[in-house]
Amino acid sequence: MGVLKKNFTYIDLFAGIGGFRLAMENYSSKSKCLFASEIDEAAVKTYELNFGQKPLGDIRKINPKDLNIPAPDVICGGFPCQTFSKGGNQAGFKDSRGTLFREIIRIIESYDFNERPKILILENVQNLINHDKGNTWKTIHYEITNVGYNVIEKPLVVSPKDVGVPQLRNRAIILAVRKDIYDGPIDLKIEKKRVNCSKIIDIIDKDIDDNLLKTHSLSDEQIEILDCWDEFLNIIPQKERVIGFPIWSDEFGKKYPLGGLPEWKQRIILKNRELYLKHKSEIDLWLKKWNVRKTLTPTNRKFEWQAGISMDSVYDGIIQFRTSGVRVKKPTESPALVAMDHRPIYGPEKRYIVPVEGLRLQSFPDNYQFNENEKQIFKQLGNAVNVKVIECMFRLFVEYIDEKRGK
Numbered sequence: 001m002g003v004l005k006k007n008f009t010y011i012d013l014f015a016g017i018g019g020f021r022l023a024m025e026n027y028s029s030k031s032k033c034l035f036a037s038e039i040d041e042a043a044v045k046t047y048e049l050n051f052g053q054k055p056l057g058d059i060r061k062i063n064p065k066d067l068n069i070p071a072p073d074v075i076c077g078g079f080p081c082q083t084f085s086k087g088g089n090q091a092g093f094k095d096s097r098g099t100l101f102r103e104i105i106r107i108i109e110s111y112d113f114n115e116r117p118k119i120l121i122l123e124n125v126q127n128l129i130n131h132d133k134g135n136t137w138k139t140i141h142y143e144i145t146n147v148g149y150n151v152i153e154k155p156l157v158v159s160p161k162d163v164g165v166p167q168l169r170n171r172a173i174i175l176a177v178r179k180d181i182y183d184g185p186i187d188l189k190i191e192k193k194r195v196n197c198s199k200i201i202d203i204i205d206k207d208i209d210d211n212l213l214k215t216h217s218l219s220d221e222q223i224e225i226l227d228c229w230d231e232f233l234n235i236i237p238q239k240e241r242v243i244g245f246p247i248w249s250d251e252f253g254k255k256y257p258l259g260g261l262p263e264w265k266q267r268i269i270l271k272n273r274e275l276y277l278k279h280k281s282e283i284d285l286w287l288k289k290w291n292v293r294k295t296l297t298p299t300n301r302k303f304e305w306q307a308g309i310s311m312d313s314v315y316d317g318i319i320q321f322r323t324s325g326v327r328v329k330k331p332t333e334s335p336a337l338v339a340m341d342h343r344p345i346y347g348p349e350k351r352y353i354v355p356v357e358g359l360r361l362q363s364f365p366d367n368y369q370f371n372e373n374e375k376q377i378f379k380q381l382g383n384a385v386n387v388k389v390i391e392c393m394f395r396l397f398v399e400y401i402d403e404k405r406g407k
């Protein structure tokens, strides 16, 4: 018999809106969630609305023994990542949120050894792997091993794009199996589907209704900013559009000394000044025509062209108004959906993506329900795990163990 029966059980820790649960359900419709835990009330409501099971709250207050339920076959958990991500303060285990990982260990230890969950599948940001010069991962590896598991040497780094979904979102996937079930090497190979990956156009809502189109369209002011950068792009000959550095239009024509500035900043400024001198007359006309320094905010006076020579217009791409400037990428894949509001704009229709497109980017079903405003919807989706990534990695691991055990 394989390591898991079709009707295997699991617990869904740090459940969010249930990305892991959907992955388990996709893997086997007979699987059963014994309990979920989630502290955020809005996420709890969304989870309950969709799965009819209310997640228990704070994991720190849960003792599985009190719940009077059998030990699960699998533990799922996308433990909070703020302290590991590059965007956070990188305090890692020194910050108490980082120690929420230890709650997973505590839950495992609450079961007798031979009853402990057979498989663990955990998810975190990619930066977890190198955080604190690799010490954070070493600690995690050590702690899971210590409670009886054979743990993958290094987390797998997987993005939805690798499993055919057009979103770039590298995540670290941690896999472990109870030692008495399989104690050999874990040498998993992911067959990346980057080449055959579907494109943004495949997740775009083709029947978007007029109302939604209206409420998600760019404002006149935003269109003016993009028209301005579109015209700038046409100044740069196509073969030179592999720009490779952010355009900081404030530096055009400036000559002030750069001493004292960090080296990376000096490099960007020098490249901008060079670009200006190369196309001086056209850029001067452009600056004047659009009155760039007066009409655009300092943030929107910056431009990140990440589409190389493949496109002729900003409107052919995926656009984001970011704090670092206006960013344009090829329409092959979406940038990662994040909890902060950098929602992608679908250039060809000059509009923000809508919730159903966010669901598709995260491989959630179209009929997934929210009873929230859109900001909250995208926050919850941005926090979630991509369902297909988890489903594929779980299947890969279970099949690998079965094959190694000759089942």
Ligand SMILES: C[S@@+](CC[C@H](N)C(=O)[O-])C[C@H]1O[C@@H](n2cnc3c(N)ncnc32)[C@H](O)[C@@H]1O
Binding pocket: 014, 015, 016, 017, 018, 019, 020, 037, 038, 039, 040, 043, 057, 058, 059, 060, 077, 078, 079, 080, 081, 100, 380, 383, 384, 385
């Ligand atoms: C990275 S998100 C996981 C999202 C989830 N995988 C999904 O698909 O939606 C981490 C979650 O842990 C929750 N969390 C943080 N502290 C918690 C605690 N003490 N107990 C339970 N959940 C907690 C957060 O509210 C957040 O939803």
